[in-house]
Amino acid sequence: MSVPVQCRHDETFVLNLGPQHPATHGVLRVKLTMDGEYIVKAEPVLGYIHRMHEKMAEDGNFAQFMPNTARMDYLHALAYNHGYCLAVERAAGIEVPERAEYIRVITVEMNRLTSHLLWWAAFLLDLGGFSPLLYAFDDREQILDLLERITGSRLTYCYFRFGGVYNDIDDEFIAGTYAFIKRLRSRLPRLYHDLVTGNIILIKRLKGIGMLSKEQARRYGCTGPVARGSGINYDVRKNEPYSVYPEFDFDVPVYNECDSMARYMVRMDEIEQSMRIIEQALDKLPDGPVRAKVPKILKPAAGDYWASVETARGNLGHRLVCDGKKNPYKLKLRSPTFSNLSCFGEVAEGMLLADALAFMGSLDLVIPEIDR
Amino acid sequence: MSIVEETRRALLVLFPELAAVEEEARAAAQAEAEIQAAEEAAAAEKDENEMDALLAERDAVRLDAESAKQSVAADEDNLEAAEQEDPAAEKKEKEPEEEGPRENGIVLTDHASRGTDIDVFCDPDQVVAAAGIMDEAGFFLEAITGVDWIKEDKLEVIYDYNQYGQEQCRVVVRTFVSRTEPEIPTIMDVMPSADWHERETHDFYGIRFTGHPNLIPILLPEDADFHPLLKDFTP
Amino acid sequence: MDTNIWRPILYLIGFMAFAGINAAYLGWCERKGAGRIQRRTGPMEVGFQGLLQPLADGLKLMSKQLLVPDGVDSILFRVAPILAMIPALTSMAVIPFAGNVQARAVELSVLLIFALASIGMMAVLLGGWASGNKYSLISAARSVSQNLAYEIPMLVTVITIVMLTGSMNLEEIAAAQQGGFWNWNIFPVASHSLAQAIIMPVSFIIFFICSVAETNRAPFDMAEAESELIAGHMTEYGSMGFGLFMMGEYLNMVVGACLITILFLGGWDGPLGLSGGIWWFLVKIYLLLFTVIWVRWTYPRTQIYKLLNLSWKILIPFSLVNLLLTAAFIKVF
Structure with a gap:
């Protein structure tokens, strides 16, 4: 019979958190060296769902990689669609009709809402609150139904095309979206903020936990809500405007507390900002075609191109290297959570297991995106 | 000064010869400005005796400046290419692999068409x-x-x-x-x-x-001895 | 003589049935309650409104293999679930459901219940230790420190009650509170002084929090903590080993609710002077159980050190102050 826990002389032990663990939301594994319930050293181990998308991109032509984009960040798939389209359009010099740009913004922001709602639900689940999960899924379901109507899928969208989108939106979609925003606006303060954000247990568990300083965030290349929770005013939509984002009036929520609560509040505020963007886009929606005439086989000029978009998790970059042939010579995906997670080891040191899991939840990890 | 220009200046430290060339170019520009000032001063004073001396001095400085200019010509082209959107230069940027080995240096690129601002080699x-x-x-x-x-x-x-x-x-x-x-x-x-x-x-x-202390596979399996993104990789 | 033997046996059979049904159907109530709170229906498939679901779950658990993984301490591993179930069942024997409805009248029944509750904690410790799983071990350590921390304010509060009543017999404590809610220990304005009545609700809240923590229920379910420790001490258990742990948990909840009812809510006494009876007792314990379920599905989990701080820094001082004040009031008034 073996000894249950092998204690070394310094009385630390190794705890494998994952790859199957309820709090890692996927197949992330963290090798923890523990001293009792305190973490001495945390070392994330990645690659359990690595699929080598970058090689797949090199194998097919430009359009053939489109469906892959949705399978990395499955929670904000349309942003990956968008990022890849921007990179290819930049390389091939394709102009996108204005209506298509508006539709892109509307759908991407709706997808961002689903992503934040799901994060909220899963985060509360990490903290042991089960009910919010179903409230958030209730709302998320409405968006998925709307998106399903026009994109044809509910999770792994392949809706964008080079030079536009696949399908025009209809009146029913517009009406449904307005109705949904009205509904979420009425539910946010009561169901989300009164019940959960103001909860004393939640505040006690998040305030001052997982301190990620501004300098640390920069040195680890954090972007998105993680950086904004550390007082960094950085949002690709504002700093490096793409698509028609400059035409909308929205704020970038920034909190200076650097703790998990700040990251939580950033995302909650972003839900409201996304709703503002969607409303403005629907109000201003121009008429016109939704797809430019684009040759079936693209052969962009040789050179390398970078395109960044803001996903729900941060700055997603596509580096596209072309050699004048019909397939990408090289496609590099800069996934935001890969960088965001890299600070985990340093920050989690000395934390309690429960706090480290709360911190991990506040990073909003999507494992397939990290592993690609 | 824009951040792009600031960063470019900061990065010039990497390339002493480029920096020197730029310094010379700047000195030349300054010298020209001095000449102009001197000319103006001369015109104002209208002193013929001093004029001769000034002219001699001016010629000397101008010669210096011109030689400096010639030496920077190639790099100057590169530096100003993106700003002037010279089609030939742009083509050269886009096809580095066809141009053979690229020279070390700093190139400003157009953000709208490339997504990047400064390209350092x-x-x-x-x-x-x-x-x-x-x-x-x-x-x-x-x-x-x-x-x-x-x-x-x-x-x-x-x-x-x-x-x-x-x-x-x-x-x-x-x-x-x-x-x-x-x-x-x-x-x-x-x-x-x-x-x-x-x-x-x-x-x-x-x-x-x-110098990397822990260069073990991160995304590939821990015993992976292959490198899939190499073009000659066959699974 | 005969009646003396048969009475406990009959009662025990009755309580066993009561306990079994409670353990099974509290699970159903919890799922239905959670369903209501979460705007869904809960179990609906087996029987009307899923009423046969506990039966189906029980059958499923019983028909599964009792798996003992490699590397576990097999004797302790098997003993632990039984230890979780037996003390809770035994506690039932001394609980007076109504005036004379009690399996065995024990003079020191309060002490007996607390002694048995401590054994229940051993089940978590042994199960966690014997599993040979690091998560289970952390869970065991948590559970011990948590139970240690919360038994102290609980016992101090009980001493307050014992001082007020002058007895350690649950039946006598309940009998002393008869005749309307103004006599209940939660607000004993009629039976004791007004000053006493003002501090007693605090005692009640302390006791309620402690009993939730003692039964390892959310938001204090540190031992189980599924998002941190997977299922804590139950991680390696399947089949009826898991089933017994679950039944033990629900039974502990029932015992806790019974204890609160007897100590603070007048036992079987009807409010507003209505005639008492076992139905009032049942109404009270189920209201308490519903509250516990309600809390579980509303709040996120606390964190172990904050939980311990709550006990050592807030609950214990407050309960001690209450004890002192009670002693003073008894002397003065």
């Missing part, structure tokens, strides 16, 4: 210094990746830097290493985030980052 042993400059300038590391130029028998290593400021400035630092012995110093000591990016690049291209 340097020697492999200069990436640490480049990272140090970027760190000091408040940049963060966006990504590290490689490109396999199998025809030229070379691996390109690309570092993308970006900053949080409201003004856009994305810097690309690139360098070539040989395909048979791909080695490059790690920048992990300067940018801790490079840890994972370098491990990933090592996974995919087999580029060894010397």
Whole structure:
């Protein structure tokens, strides 16, 4: 019979958190060296769902990689669609009709809402609150139904095309979206903020936990809500405007507390900002075609191109290297959570297991995106 | 001064000869300005005796300036290409691999068409210094990746830097290493985030980052001895 | 003589049935309650409104293999679930459901219940230790420190009650509170002084929090903590080993609710002077159980050190102050 826990002389032990663990939301594994319930050293181990998308991109032509984009960040798939389209359009010099740009913004922001709602639900689940999960899924379901109507899928969208989108939106979609925003606006303060954000247990568990300083965030290349929770005013939509984002009036929520609560509040505020963007886009929606005439086989000029978009998790970059042939010579995906997670080891040191899991939840990890 | 220009000046430290050339160009420009001032002064004074002396001096300075100008001509072209949108120069940027080995230096690129602002090409042993400059300038590391130029028998290593400021400035630092012995110093000591990016690049291209304490596969299986993004990789 | 033997046996059979049904159907109530709170229906498939679901779950658990993994301490591993179930069942024997409805009248029944509750904690410790799983071990350590911390304010509060009543017999404590809610220990304005009545609700809240923590229920379910420790001490258990742990948990909840009802809510006494009876007792314990379920599905989990701080820094001082004040009031008034 073996000894249950092998204690070394310094009385630390190794705890494998994952790859199957309820709090890692996927197949992330963290090798923890523990001293009792305190973490001495945390070392994330990645690659359990690595699929080598970058090689797949090199194998097919430009359009053939489109469906892959949705399978990395499955929670904000349309942003990956968008990022890849921007990179290819930049390389091939394709102009996108204005209506298509508006539709892109509307759908991407709706997808961002689903992503934040799901994060909220899963985060509360990490903290042991089960009910919010179903409230958030209730709302998320409405968006998925709307998106399903026009994109044809509910999770792994392949809706964008080079030079536009696949399908025009209809009146029913517009009406449904307005109705949904009205509904979420009425539910946010009561169901989300009164019940959960103001909860004393939640505040006690998040305030001052997982301190990620501004300098640390920069040195680890954090972007998105993680950086904004550390007082960094950085949002690709504002700093490096793409698509028609400059035409909308929205704020970038920034909190200076650097703790998990700040990251939580950033995302909650972003839900409201996304709703503002969607409303403005629907109000201003121009008429016109939704797809430019684009040759079936693209052969962009040789050179390398970078395109960044803001996903729900941060700055997603596509580096596209072309050699004048019909397939990408090289496609590099800069996934935001890969960088965001890299600070985990340093920050989690000395934390309690429960706090480290709360911190991990506040990073909003999507494992397939990290592993690609 | 815009952040792009500031960063470009900061990065010039990497290239002493370029910096010297630029310094000379600046000195030449200054000298010309001096000449102009002197001419104006001369015109004002209208003293013929002094005029002769001045003219002699002016010729000497002008000669200096011209020789300096000639020596910078090639690089000046490069520097101003993007700003002037000279079609020939742009073509040259877009097809580095067809131009043969690119010269070390700094190129400003058009953000709207390329997505980057500054393109730095340097020697492999200069990436640490480049990272140090970027760190000091408040940049963060966006990504590290490689490109396999199998025809030229070379691996390109690309570092993308970006900053949080409201003004856009994305810097690309690139360098070539040989395909048979791909080695490059790690920048992990300067940018801790490079840890994972370098491990990933090592996974995919087999580029060894010397000095990296933990260069084990990160995304590939822990016993992987293949590098899938090399063009001659067959599964 | 005969009646003396048969009475406990009959009662025990009755209580066993009561306990079994409670353990099974509290699970159903919990799922239905959670369903209501979460705007869904809960179990609906087996029987009307899923009423046969506990039966189906029980059958499923019983028909599964009792798996003992490699590397576990097999004796302790098997003993632990039984230890979780037996003390809770035994406690039932001394609980007076109504005036004369009690399996065995024991003079020191309060002490007996607390002694048995401590054994229940051993089940978590042994199960966690014997599993040979690091998560289970952390869970065991948590559970011990938590139970240790929360038994102290609980016992101090009980001493307050014992001082007020002058007895350690649950039946006598309940009998002393008869005749309307103004006599109940939660607000004993009629039976004791007004000053006493003002501090007693605090005692009630302390006791309620402690009993929730003692039964390892959310938001204090540190031992189970599924998002941190997977299922804590139950991680390695399947089949009826798991089933017994679950039944033990629900039974502990029932015992806790019974205890609160007797100590603070007048036992079987009807409010407003209505005639008492076992139905009032049942109404009270189920209201308490519903509250516990309600809390579980509303709040996120606390964190172990904050939980311990709550006990050592807030509950214990407050309960001690209450004890002192009670002693003073008894002397003065």
